[in-house]
Amino acid sequence: MANKYDVLGIGNAIVDVLTHVTDDFLVSENLTKGSMTLVSEQEAANIYEKLGQGIECSGGSAANTIAGLASMGSRTSYMGKVKDDQLGTVFQHDIKSLGTHFGTSAENNGPSTAHCLVLVTPDAERTMCTYLGACVNLTEDDIDEQTVRDANIIYLEGYLWDPEPAKAAFRKAIKIAHDAGNKVALSLSDSFCVGRHHAEFLALVKDGVDILFANEDEIKMLYATDDVNEAALQAQQDCHIAAITCGAKGCIVTHADEIGHVQGRNVEKLVDTTGAGDLFAAGFLHALSNGRSIGECGALGNLVAGEVITHLGARPDIDLKKFVEDNA
Amino acid sequence: MANKYDVLGIGNAIVDVLTHVTDDFLVSENLTKGSMTLVSEQEAANIYEKLGQGIECSGGSAANTIAGLASMGSRTSYMGKVKDDQLGTVFQHDIKSLGTHFGTSAENNGPSTAHCLVLVTPDAERTMCTYLGACVNLTEDDIDEQTVRDANIIYLEGYLWDPEPAKAAFRKAIKIAHDAGNKVALSLSDSFCVGRHHAEFLALVKDGVDILFANEDEIKMLYATDDVNEAALQAQQDCHIAAITCGAKGCIVTHADEIGHVQGRNVEKLVDTTGAGDLFAAGFLHALSNGRSIGECGALGNLVAGEVITHLGARPDIDLKKFVEDNA
Numbered sequence A, B: 001m002a003n004k005y006d007v008l009g010i011g012n013a014i015v016d017v018l019t020h021v022t023d024d025f026l027v028s029e030n031l032t033k034g035s036m037t038l039v040s041e042q043e044a045a046n047i048y049e050k051l052g053q054g055i056e057c058s059g060g061s062a063a064n065t066i067a068g069l070a071s072m073g074s075r076t077s078y079m080g081k082v083k084d085d086q087l088g089t090v091f092q093h094d095i096k097s098l099g100t101h102f103g104t105s106a107e108n109n110g111p112s113t114a115h116c117l118v119l120v121t122p123d124a125e126r127t128m129c130t131y132l133g134a135c136v137n138l139t140e141d142d143i144d145e146q147t148v149r150d151a152n153i154i155y156l157e158g159y160l161w162d163p164e165p166a167k168a169a170f171r172k173a174i175k176i177a178h179d180a181g182n183k184v185a186l187s188l189s190d191s192f193c194v195g196r197h198h199a200e201f202l203a204l205v206k207d208g209v210d211i212l213f214a215n216e217d218e219i220k221m222l223y224a225t226d227d228v229n230e231a232a233l234q235a236q237q238d239c240h241i242a243a244i245t246c247g248a249k250g251c252i253v254t255h256a257d258e259i260g261h262v263q264g265r266n267v268e269k270l271v272d273t274t275g276a277g278d279l280f281a282a283g284f285l286h287a288l289s290n291g292r293s294i295g296e297c298g299a300l301g302n303l304v305a306g307e308v309i310t311h312l313g314a315r316p317d318i319d320l321k322k323f324v325e326d327n328a
Helices: A023-028 A043-048 A061-072 A086-097 A135-138 A145-149 A164-179 A190-195 A198-208 A214-220 A227-236 A276-289 A294-308 A318-326 B023-028 B041-050 B062-073 B088-095 B133-137 B146-151 B164-179 B192-195 B198-208 B216-222 B228-238 B274-290 B293-309 B320-327
Strands: A004-008 A014-020 A036-038 A055-057 A076-077 A114-120 A126-131 A151-157 A183-187 A209-216 A241-245 A250-255 A258-263 B004-011 B014-020 B035-040 B055-058 B076-081 B113-118 B126-131 B151-156 B183-187 B211-215 B240-245 B251-257 B258-263
Touching: A004 A061, A004 A145, A004 A164, A004 A276, A004 B113, A014 A086, A023 A086, A023 A114, A023 B035, A036 A190, A043 A114, A043 A126, A043 A276, A043 B240, A055 A086, A061 A076, A061 A151, A061 A183, A061 A276, A061 A294, A061 A318, A061 B113, A135 A164, A135 B133, A145 A151, A145 A164, A151 A164, A151 A276, A164 A183, A183 A198, A190 A198, A190 A214, A198 A214, A198 A227, A198 B004, A209 A214, A209 A227, A209 A276, A214 A227, A214 B183, A227 B004, A241 A276, A241 A294, A250 A294, A258 B041, A276 A294, A276 A318, A294 A318, B004 B146, B004 B164, B004 B274, B014 B088, B035 B133, B035 B192, B041 B062, B041 B113, B041 B126, B055 B088, B062 B076, B062 B151, B062 B183, B062 B274, B062 B320, B076 B164, B113 B133, B146 B151, B146 B164, B151 B164, B151 B274, B164 B183, B183 B198, B183 B274, B192 B216, B198 B216, B198 B228, B198 B240, B211 B216, B211 B228, B211 B274, B216 B228, B216 B240, B228 B240, B228 B251, B228 B258, B240 B274, B251 B293, B258 B293, B274 B320, B293 B320
Parallel strands: A004 A076, A004 A151, A014 A114, A036 A126, A151 A183, A183 A209, A209 A241, B004 B076, B004 B151, B014 B113, B035 B126, B151 B183, B183 B211, B211 B240
Antiparallel strands: A014 A055, A055 B055, A114 A126, A241 A250, A250 A258, B014 B055, B113 B126, B240 B251, B251 B258
8 A cells, every 4th residue: 555654553662571370379469360450660660679680571462462563574553652761672672673653752851661570370361551751742743744654554452541641642542643644553462451441441432443453352342241252243343353362262353244253263371461452452453454354354463362372471483474475 | 517607609680681592692692602792771672672581580690509409408698789669679589588687778879770681592502691770889988898708608799899899898798708717709700701711710729719600611722722621620729619500411520639520410300500509509519518528519409400490490490409309
């Protein structure tokens, strides 16, 4: 297509700290398994002190998706806010290292670069505690109009609804994209996040979102139903395209009046589910950018999500382009 | 034993940045495969810019050994210098998280916490570029006399010979340890490091070292011979105990008038050799602290080294105590 970028991601720019914990640890810290909890810097430090050795690597939901897209060969850009500290350097390096355009200026002052304590239990499920840090300083001013116009699809994470100024940035980006005739994709991010911002998300999905990503819990929370198929039908009404991930079972995809289920791939060694949804979106959008059918988009999403859960961390640790070719 | 610590490690406190590179990249950067090169902050930044996504995790040769020992249940302490920046926080957290005593004060000013670019080629060999940063500020004053006296064995890395003030710290620690009737262990670290400080290392090994760790290249460089068996015999003369690692072949161990070869274990999936020597020393010293024979020490060294090379990074990513029990 004529635009400079296939996908522009906008999200919370975060460095992950990955550690293994027991289920008892989650209970003792009053953390809900599988959820994302926002914590203060001090709360993060208190939990960190109790954790074992960690591995640090770049994260952030939309950033993970963009990294996956870039690794497959999509033309990508990313907007997110870091501070010019050591973790900010790591984040910027990693996102640029895959060829992604990253133009958001780093803050010189204020809170440090965001970090997320990713607590991985023996069942490979991850529970997250996020200190948003510099992310709270992403504002409308950071949304460069030309870059948004230059992207066929802008991809937004629901987590952006948590830091207040990012909401305005989010709305500005949607308006620019639609005015330019480009598409808007949204990932609902987390059922607790959907719960926190329920009415706003529902309005947004109906009016501003062309391509919706969610998992079963999130879509059921959004449409206040216990039936994922019922929720999928509602998503089909509200958005041009919707993709609902169902863990090992695969995904439900809708496109205009089509709806279908795409079988999941068998994953031999499940290590860490961090990034599964993010990389599903990467595979889906990569196929979509290449003019594939909605079923093929779902299948590539499943394939790429299946790779990221075989190792610790939410970013691909292999060349996804080659991986996709080898497994097509 | 009566002392408070089984092993006190003293070394360069470093956070590793692990990335995959091609052999061509090493050639284009004039890096010698398998070696450690000291670089300035700017040189490190220039190389980093050309690298792909990385994973950050605590490293440092002696610190890796101490982490391995702590994970097996040895009573450990560590001395090394970081700055009070984000990577310094990571290093301190990780070493303490395993129950290791860490009392060295972090610097408020001066160079940032050391980092090492660990470039892993497809054959799993690692090539390292180290920016020493705050490590250059480890001095005699950081060697707490009581802590040294409290350790049955002090374990020193040859890399300490690179930052000038650390040499004095090194000598001070040896004197305190020997005056207290404790043992001194040294890892030669790197054949290039041995080459840089050849005469000094030779004098040190003859006069100040009770337990010597080296790989084939290092021991041959130290004794200026092409024959590893000849070098082993010389080490046997100079040190009470010597252990020479020979990669997949296992190790040669000497103890007073005993000398023998301990067969290596078969490793199914070789991923990254970073930390192999460090974890060998951990297994060896853990067995030694538990009164095992020299052959058993070599065998535990081989076993634990075999674990760390199956994953990215130089620290154990499993509970080594359980691993050792399961594989005894």
